[in-house]
Structures are given as structure tokens and as C-alpha cells.
Amino acid sequence: xxxxxxxxxxxxxxxxxxxxxxxxxxxxxxxxxxxxxxxxxxxxxxxxxxxxxxxxxxxxxxxxxxxxxxxxxxxxxxxxxxxxxxxxxxxxxxxxxxxxxxxxxxxxxxxxxxxxxxxxxxxxxxxxxxxxxxxxxxxxxxxxx
Amino acid sequence: xxxxxxxxxxxxxxxxxxxxxxxxxxxxxxxxxxxxxxxxxxxxxxxxxxxxxxxxxxxxxxxxxxxxxxxxxxxxxxxxxxxxxxxxxxxxxxxxxxxxxxxxxxxxxxxxxxxxxxxxxxxxxxxxxxxxxxxxxxxxxxxxx
Amino acid sequence: xxxxxxxxxxxxxxxxxxxxxxxxxxxxxxxxxxxxxxxxxxxxxxxxxxxxxxxxxxxxxxxxxxxxxxxxxxxxxxxxxxxxxxxxxxxxxxxxxxxxxxxxxxxxxxxxxxxxxxxxxxxxxxxxxxxxxxxxxxxxxxxxx
Numbered sequence: 001x002x003x004x005x006x007x008x009x010x011x012x013x014x015x016x017x018x019x020x021x022x023x024x025x026x027x028x029x030x031x032x033x034x035x036x037x038x039x040x041x042x043x044x045x046x047x048x049x050x051x052x053x054x055x056x057x058x059x060x061x062x063x064x065x066x067x068x069x070x071x072x073x074x075x076x077x078x079x080x081x082x083x084x085x086x087x088x089x090x091x092x093x094x095x096x097x098x099x100x101x102x103x104x105x106x107x108x109x110x111x112x113x114x115x116x117x118x119x120x121x122x123x124x125x126x127x128x129x130x131x132x133x134x135x136x137x138x139x140x141x142x143x144x145x
Numbered sequence: 146x147x148x149x150x151x152x153x154x155x156x157x158x159x160x161x162x163x164x165x166x167x168x169x170x171x172x173x174x175x176x177x178x179x180x181x182x183x184x185x186x187x188x189x190x191x192x193x194x195x196x197x198x199x200x201x202x203x204x205x206x207x208x209x210x211x212x213x214x215x216x217x218x219x220x221x222x223x224x225x226x227x228x229x230x231x232x233x234x235x236x237x238x239x240x241x242x243x244x245x246x247x248x249x250x251x252x253x254x255x256x257x258x259x260x261x262x263x264x265x266x267x268x269x270x271x272x273x274x275x276x277x278x279x280x281x282x283x284x285x286x287x288x289x290x
Numbered sequence: 291x292x293x294x295x296x297x298x299x300x301x302x303x304x305x306x307x308x309x310x311x312x313x314x315x316x317x318x319x320x321x322x323x324x325x326x327x328x329x330x331x332x333x334x335x336x337x338x339x340x341x342x343x344x345x346x347x348x349x350x351x352x353x354x355x356x357x358x359x360x361x362x363x364x365x366x367x368x369x370x371x372x373x374x375x376x377x378x379x380x381x382x383x384x385x386x387x388x389x390x391x392x393x394x395x396x397x398x399x400x401x402x403x404x405x406x407x408x409x410x411x412x413x414x415x416x417x418x419x420x421x422x423x424x425x426x427x428x429x430x431x432x433x434x435x
Contacts (some may be wrong), residue, residue, distance in 0.1 A: 181293050197336060203368065248393035284428065
């Protein structure tokens, strides 16, 4: 059995910016040498989320955020903003609903995502942020030939 | 330590069809021989999700989808549909919000779900689909007697 | 490699009561002796959820529940309630959307949460409940000195 940690650092524009992490996640799994096991990915912080999404401009630049605006409108009343005199109450609420982490199976040395299914970081804060995503990979390493 | 992968293939009717996977998930855990550990389940594809739900007709056939219709109405404007000339923008958005995967603890050889808590596949696409769910199970196998 | 299970028992007031589990989760990881690996946390039952949230009164006592009320209003029509003559259809729907479990990385003997990011239990039922959260921890134990 093999355990390893991997850190991704991603600069975002905030405000619903969605970043495709698939290549980085698959690279971390490859680096780990695990062929069968599990990866856990978590974004550090309470105003960003991880999920999977087809990474195409319509969904990424409009559709997902339009739905989040129905759930937690930017201009609704947030007690968080009244207390802390900031503007990101909706960011916190949206992030808690989508969730901070993903559990990902590893089969044949990769996460078996669909062709149009990407692992994405959704930055919901109201300003550009430098984000840290932690991945741990556990499993069976490749048998020596 | 023991690692194994299990594949479930499920035909759905699409359009919010919810399928109870509990029996299949518990069977995979039993097959794995792991008595203490973790299972990771992920649906392949970007228009379906995994969560837990009490599997009873009211929730399964009406209530969950009614809430999703508030978040991502079928007839809202989706840039995804304008680009690709399809009809499943809401499917993608709903799937990203619920999420594609579940992390499940294993104790005493099973996932310790509640009596009225089932592991479910929610197929959000607009047509019948053949779905693949990948489970990996890691943990301590039963001690030999 | 090391595998262990940990059970948290939490009494809640129901009705959107949010409880900070961070200290309990970090203590379980510490008890496990795992320095590098993964924790899986799941709440047993179909009317509560786990996520991460900044644990401050505005978000905890108002903002998250206000968003859930937009998604699954308490007074909407629920087929679940018509069938079972109860009042918690919205609780089930909200719980399924947030999700029952969290996959958490472990690095240097702790879950690397942000300073304002807490692991929380969200009890969505309509009455006080005694909740059980199961954690399993898998990974590499500390090297002996």
C-alpha cells in the first residue's frame, strides 16, 4: 500500500471562476504510482468548492453561476455581511452547498472520469484568490515487472 | 490491507430517475472482504449524481426533482444548449450541484447507513441512459478464524 | 497502514441546527495515529448533512438556512408528507442536496482545513435529534522515533 499527498496551487479570478483541475489530478495520481485505490481532493477555505462539470464555455461561464444566483442571490440579505462588513455572504453559502471535497476512485492508474466530465474548482469568492487544493492518494502501487 | 474495484451498470429512464444502489453497494463491500475501511463511489458522466435519500415514492418521484426545478428550471436559458443545440443544460447544472461521488465508511463489513437512508443514483439527463458507477473499497480484510 | 473507526454522538435541536465538528474530527484523526491519509465522515440518517462552513453566527443561524428555504421551502407541497403524514419533506430534500458525507485528506496528522473553514453537521429535521457520525481513518501511522 502507498500513501502520498499532493498540493495544487491555483490562482483564480474569483466571482464564480471555474478552473479545470482534471489534468493536475490525473498527474498527481500518476505521480503517486497507485494503480488501484482512492484519491481525496479538498479545497482549503470556505468560499470555494470542488465538483465535476463538463468544461465547456456555456456551463462554465454562465449556466452554473446562474443557478447559484437563484439559490443564494448576490444581493439577498446575509447576516454574515452585516456582522463582518464584507460582501461575500453568498460565496460562503454557495460553497457550503456544493461542498469542499471530492472522493475519487482510481482504476488502472487514473480517475475513471467520463469524456465530458472534468474535475473543477469553483471559486465563489468576490475577488481573485490564490487557492490550495490538497489531494491524498491511497492504494496499490504498480507491481514491478 | 486490501484494495478492490467494482463496477455497477445501471439502465435508467433519465429525466430525474432515481435508482436505489444500496444493495449493490453493500454487496460490493461484502465481496471485497473488507470489514473496516472506506468505499468511494462515483458515477461516470456529467449528467448524473450520487447521494443518499430515503427511497420512498414521494421523495423519489416528486419531491427531489421539484426542488431541482427551482434551482435549475428545465426551461431557463442555458448557454450550453445554445452552443451545442441540445436540451440538457439543466441536467449538467443539477448534477454538478449534487455531485458525482460519495465517500462511505465501512464498519463491521458494511456501510453503516440508517434504516431509511439509501445510496441513490439520480439520473438527470433528458433521455434513458446506461450508467456506470465505479466503487473502490480499501481497508482491513476479515481476520482468518 | 492503519485503519480505524470513530463514532461521534451529537444531540441537536433540529430545524437547521448547525454543529461545529472540527475539534472532534481532528481529535479522531489524532487518536488514529495516522499522519498521512484520508478520513471519511458520514452522518447516519436521511435528514442531516455534512459540509464545511465558516462557523460564525450570521452564516450558521441565518444565511445557510435562508438559501435552503429558497430551494426546498418548508411550506411547499411534498408527496413525502402526504404519504407518511409527517412534516419533514423539505428536510429530506435539503439533506440529499448537501449530501451525507465528506472525504477529507490528512496531512501532517490533521485535516488541512482553512482557518475559517469548519466541518459542520447540518441537522435539517423538524425536531431535536440524537445524531451518529461515523468516521473512518486510513493511512500511514507516525514513524517510531
